[in-house]
Amino acid sequence: MRPSILALPILAYAAACTPAAEQAQPQTAAATPAPTVAPILTGEDARDASSYARPAEARVTHVALDLAADFAARRLSGTATLDVAATRDAKQIVLDTKGLEIRTVTDDRGRALPHALGAADADRGAPLTVQLQGARQIRIAYASAPGAEALQWLSPAQTAGKVHPFLFSQGQAILNRTWIPTQDSPGIRQTWEARIVVPEPLSAVMSGERLTPEGEPAATGTRAFRFRMDKPVAPYLIAIAVGDLTFQPLGPRTGVYAEPATLPAAAAELVDTEKMVETAEGLYGPYRWGRYDMIVLPPAFPYGGMENPTLTFLTPTFIAGDRSLNGLVAHELAHSWSGNLVTNAVWADSWLNEGFTSYFENRIMEALYGPRRAAQEAWLSWADMEKALKELGPDAAGTRLHDDSGADSGGIVYDKGATFLRTLERSVGRARFDAYLTSYFDRHAFQPMTSARFLADLRANLVRGDQALERSLLLDQWVYQPGLPANAARPDATAFAPVDSAVAAFNAGGAAARVPYGGWTTAERLRFLNALPRTLPQPRLAELDRNFKLSDSGNAETLFAWLQLALANRYEPAVPAAERFLLAMGRRKFVAPLFETLMGQGDWGQPIARRLYARARPMYHAVTTSAVDKVVK
Ligand code: BES
Ligand code: ZN
Numbered sequence: 001m002r003p004s005i006l007a008l009p010i011l012a013y014a015a016a017c018t019p020a021a022e023q024a025q026p027q028t029a030a031a032t033p034a035p036t037v038a039p040i041l042t043g044e045d046a047r048d049a050s051s052y053a054r055p056a057e058a059r060v061t062h063v064a065l066d067l068a069a070d071f072a073a074r075r076l077s078g079t080a081t082l083d084v085a086a087t088r089d090a091k092q093i094v095l096d097t098k099g100l101e102i103r104t105v106t107d108d109r110g111r112a113l114p115h116a117l118g119a120a121d122a123d124r125g126a127p128l129t130v131q132l133q134g135a136r137q138i139r140i141a142y143a144s145a146p147g148a149e150a151l152q153w154l155s156p157a158q159t160a161g162k163v164h165p166f167l168f169s170q171g172q173a174i175l176n177r178t179w180i181p182t183q184d185s186p187g188i189r190q191t192w193e194a195r196i197v198v199p200e201p202l203s204a205v206m207s208g209e210r211l212t213p214e215g216e217p218a219a220t221g222t223r224a225f226r227f228r229m230d231k232p233v234a235p236y237l238i239a240i241a242v243g244d245l246t247f248q249p250l251g252p253r254t255g256v257y258a259e260p261a262t263l264p265a266a267a268a269e270l271v272d273t274e275k276m277v278e279t280a281e282g283l284y285g286p287y288r289w290g291r292y293d294m295i296v297l298p299p300a301f302p303y304g305g306m307e308n309p310t311l312t313f314l315t316p317t318f319i320a321g322d323r324s325l326n327g328l329v330a331h332e333l334a335h336s337w338s339g340n341l342v343t344n345a346v347w348a349d350s351w352l353n354e355g356f357t358s359y360f361e362n363r364i365m366e367a368l369y370g371p372r373r374a375a376q377e378a379w380l381s382w383a384d385m386e387k388a389l390k391e392l393g394p395d396a397a398g399t400r401l402h403d404d405s406g407a408d409s410g411g412i413v414y415d416k417g418a419t420f421l422r423t424l425e426r427s428v429g430r431a432r433f434d435a436y437l438t439s440y441f442d443r444h445a446f447q448p449m450t451s452a453r454f455l456a457d458l459r460a461n462l463v464r465g466d467q468a469l470e471r472s473l474l475l476d477q478w479v480y481q482p483g484l485p486a487n488a489a490r491p492d493a494t495a496f497a498p499v500d501s502a503v504a505a506f507n508a509g510g511a512a513a514r515v516p517y518g519g520w521t522t523a524e525r526l527r528f529l530n531a532l533p534r535t536l537p538q539p540r541l542a543e544l545d546r547n548f549k550l551s552d553s554g555n556a557e558t559l560f561a562w563l564q565l566a567l568a569n570r571y572e573p574a575v576p577a578a579e580r581f582l583l584a585m586g587r588r589k590f591v592a593p594l595f596e597t598l599m600g601q602g603d604w605g606q607p608i609a610r611r612l613y614a615r616a617r618p619m620y621h622a623v624t625t626s627a628v629d630k631v632v633k
Helices: 003-007 263-269 273-284 327-334 351-369 371-392 412-428 430-443 451-463 467-473 475-480 493-507 522-531 538-548 556-568 572-584 588-599 602-619 622-628
Strands: 058-070 075-086 092-097 101-107 115-117 126-131 137-143 151-154 166-169 190-199 203-206 222-233 240-243 246-251 254-258 292-296 311-314 342-344 447-449
Touching: 058 092, 075 092, 101 115, 190 203, 190 240, 203 222, 246 263, 246 273, 254 263, 254 273, 263 292, 273 292, 273 327, 273 351, 273 430, 292 327, 311 327, 327 351, 342 351, 351 371, 351 412, 351 451, 371 412, 371 493, 371 522, 412 430, 412 451, 412 467, 412 475, 430 451, 451 467, 451 475, 467 475, 493 522, 522 556, 538 556, 538 572, 556 572, 556 588, 572 588, 572 602, 588 602, 588 622, 602 622
Parallel strands: 058 190, 254 292, 292 311, 342 447
Antiparallel strands: 058 075, 075 137, 092 126, 101 137, 115 126, 151 166, 166 240, 190 222, 203 240, 246 254
């Protein structure tokens, strides 16, 4: 019996086929099989303020999409058929929608069901309330809006091949409601299937089992692709990409999709993927999703990566030629456990996804590439955390792991969450902590998680009544308080010792030529660039640029670190490189800070920012423009 699961109420419906008792399986060595209907948590801590759904009354258990992609109209249109589990007296079901054009709503026999769209909210969109009239399956005919925030429709010019258009989706956190009318809440897991019709010669891929790799004939000039996800997933994990795609296998269950022009470099960068999956399994138990494929998207993709199940979405900016940025892949892969298997029930607990994953990522890197690379990357993350703590202030609500302030945490949950888990690991020892984490993923596989539920599980299965241990861990402070608790485990301080002495020598007036930059790892180079004083005279910047070819760097992370420094010092020779970079990709993490830096440089930087943004904005995804619009005015 699992006390944690029984202590918190879990819903069962009259119509749901999985009884609560069946969900409460004892922990076993083998992976717990996926339930067909996953439980919903009903505690106040699991109430999702970002969704209109009222899952305690009626919830979606399965989504079947039948959609056609119209590139000219920039719309996906067709039907979504939803399986519903409802209490006996539920009269209606409430779905999340945003900008959807709803055409008809019918039951499984084609009978029209009364429905109403409520008032729209800029973030959450509008609730769609459907009168069930006894139905347990409803079909919605609809179309997405041309400006749907989850979808980016790329013109041929925005692709590598320049010939065909491209479409991709980005659901996290609450954007999928702009193309799928369902309950868009991470605590309401759903199985799904899809049939997607696309113009020839394009192909469609999705974040589930690909049933028709070559597609099948559909209406003239089109092909249909079918997909299935038979494990219940949070709806933000339903994802699609359509384009001129080719596939290259990397191992028995791994491979990569990309445009033909991108595929060779992408595959070379990803050669270690199969080993990564094996390494991750060695750490925390079986990979439960079948295949692990990736798609390298056009450069407008607004994130580094997105952990869509069976098909991680990646930015091409991780391609450095030397695999030095493949920690990104370890990260998205790790989400196959922390995030996709055990999922934050509400976005205020996103640290349960991202903090766990950042810790897990670093463990994969250590196991695969050794403790030195892992310590260096952990140290970069620690430095980012310290910077964020300093900027936000140690008492800021945005520095809490459980962050229900609605404030933008600036990503601190990644680094602080990883530090919390590293602190737990150091306290109880690696072997014991790894065994605990493996059992945690198994106990809660395919279920939502909250901070309170995690702490209860940790106390029941790791602390186990050890009072001294409980006192030393400061668990509640870690999760609910701002700032950094006193017991925080620092990464290996010697990781960057040689780099830090080089920084000191340079700061004391030493020549750039004496800095062994060329022999350093990417992490060491980043440490160096980020540790330099933020104000440097032009000749010193020129010296750095000349010696290390910084403006010509093919590594997006080091180029970004350099441009941040150079632009903050109004270093004119770096402007062409900044222009090239900002026009060539739309990754928010790079784009937004660079525009901020330019806008911070008054009469020098602001005209550059405005001129550049006017050209670049049409290429960027809504995720990126919504951040930059706040900066460039
Ligand atoms: N799940 C995130 C991406 C995300 C976060 C999308 C929040 C929407 C809202 C993904 O796993 C991620 O964290 N990506 C990082 C890379 C990682 C190595 C830190 C990114 O995109 O930079
Ligand atoms: Zn992540």
